[in-house]
Amino acid sequence: MEEHEVLIMTESLNESGDGVFDPSALPLEELRTRCVSELGLPKYRADQIFAWIHRRGVTDISKMTDLSKELREDLLQKARIQTLKAEKIRKTSDGVTKATVRTVDGHLVETVIIPEGDKVTQCISTQVGCRMGCGFCATAQMGFTRNLTAGEIVGQVSLGRQLAEKTGQRISNLVYMGMGEPLDNYESVRDSLLILLDPHGQDFSTRKITVSTAGHVAGLQKLAEESFQINLAVSINSPTQEVRARLMPIARRWPLSELMQALRIFPLQKRRRITVEYVLLSGINDSLEDARNLARLFRGIPSKINLIRINPFSGCPYMPPSMEETERFQDSLRRAGYTVFLRKSRGAEIQAGCGQLASG
Ligand code: SF4
Numbered sequence: 001m002e003e004h005e006v007l008i009m010t011e012s013l014n015e016s017g018d019g020v021f022d023p024s025a026l027p028l029e030e031l032r033t034r035c036v037s038e039l040g041l042p043k044y045r046a047d048q049i050f051a052w053i054h055r056r057g058v059t060d061i062s063k064m065t066d067l068s069k070e071l072r073e074d075l076l077q078k079a080r081i082q083t084l085k086a087e088k089i090r091k092t093s094d095g096v097t098k099a100t101v102r103t104v105d106g107h108l109v110e111t112v113i114i115p116e117g118d119k120v121t122q123c124i125s126t127q128v129g130c131r132m133g134c135g136f137c138a139t140a141q142m143g144f145t146r147n148l149t150a151g152e153i154v155g156q157v158s159l160g161r162q163l164a165e166k167t168g169q170r171i172s173n174l175v176y177m178g179m180g181e182p183l184d185n186y187e188s189v190r191d192s193l194l195i196l197l198d199p200h201g202q203d204f205s206t207r208k209i210t211v212s213t214a215g216h217v218a219g220l221q222k223l224a225e226e227s228f229q230i231n232l233a234v235s236i237n238s239p240t241q242e243v244r245a246r247l248m249p250i251a252r253r254w255p256l257s258e259l260m261q262a263l264r265i266f267p268l269q270k271r272r273r274i275t276v277e278y279v280l281l282s283g284i285n286d287s288l289e290d291a292r293n294l295a296r297l298f299r300g301i302p303s304k305i306n307l308i309r310i311n312p313f314s315g316c317p318y319m320p321p322s323m324e325e326t327e328r329f330q331d332s333l334r335r336a337g338y339t340v341f342l343r344k345s346r347g348a349e350i351q352a353g354c355g356q357l358a359s360g
Contacts, residue, residue: 103128111160177233218254286329
């Protein structure tokens with residue numbers, strides 16, 4: 001078992017309950033405001049602290065050497081940057097790494113690093129468990145414990161960076177597709193995006209970050225208003241309200257018609273497309289009629305389709321269709337003019353495949 005110390009941040013000054021300030025949990029604007037109003041510091045000090053933490057990966061305030069000794073001592077009294085441990089690091093033969101990470105209050109979450117060609121994608125979690133209850137997902141079986149803070153989300157990326165560097169790689173893409181429904185934890189996800197996109201910090205490009213949702217329409221509307229210009233993925237899994245509501249309880253709260261309306265007006269950057277995630281379940285959503293209806297559903301919405309054959313996990317009631325049936329489904333969508341990828345189920349041997357993350 002390998003152990004890594006990772007940057008982890010509590011959500012806010014007030015949340016810690018003892019008035020201790022955690023500078024690493026905040027987007028730069030908020031950190032500036034806090035520094036000015038609560039610590040009586042000029043704004044540029046916030047920029048220095050932010051760069052130390054998010055650009056250089058330094059979480060020990062005493063090592064922030066361009067701050068005066070007095071200021072560092074003062075900050076050490078008023079600020080606390082918390083760390084978390086990576087409990088278990090597992091690797092597959094084809095290079096996928098799954099890290100199980102323990103939060104400061106003892107919960108386990110998972111993040112997965114997937115190298116592919118010159119891309120290294122990290123899949124990050126946003127909640128401990130998930131309350132969406134999708135029938136084909138291992139995380140759903142855990143139930144819901146709590147939201148992750150923005151710091152805990154960014155902390156996974158810090159860990160990913162350390163792990164990738166060990167093998168001479170660099171995380172190039174981030175997908176919010178791990179444990180949890182990102183838009184069910186909107187504020188933390190928004191703050192984590194602000195931190196990750198900030199040029200003073202990790203400086204990710206909007207083109208390299210994808211947030212995935214199971215169809216949380218209220219969150220989609222808020223995300224649309226922020227105009228982050230990141231990529232969007234949506235997990236559809238059936239073109240009919242009836243089957244979708246059976247597979248994904250969130251569809252009872254926000255029916256397919258409402259979801260499609262939100263997707264139609266979602267502000268996409270030029271030449272970008274929404275990624276449609278579709279988990280194929282034998283005999284449930286894999287007929288040619290389903291393929292034709294799916295093609296009809298997304299007509300007029302810039303989109304590409306990712307098909308994923310379900311990775312059965314312990315207790316999972318579904319099986320994947322045969323390769324022949326999968327290809328028929330894929331061909332039907334291609335003939336309708338869609339770009340369709342059949343996602344390889346990488347990481348399945350260590351339960352790091354899609355829908356398999358369950359802190360095991
Ligand atoms: S598929 Fe996503 S939204 Fe659905 S239960 Fe699993 S983690 Fe939650």
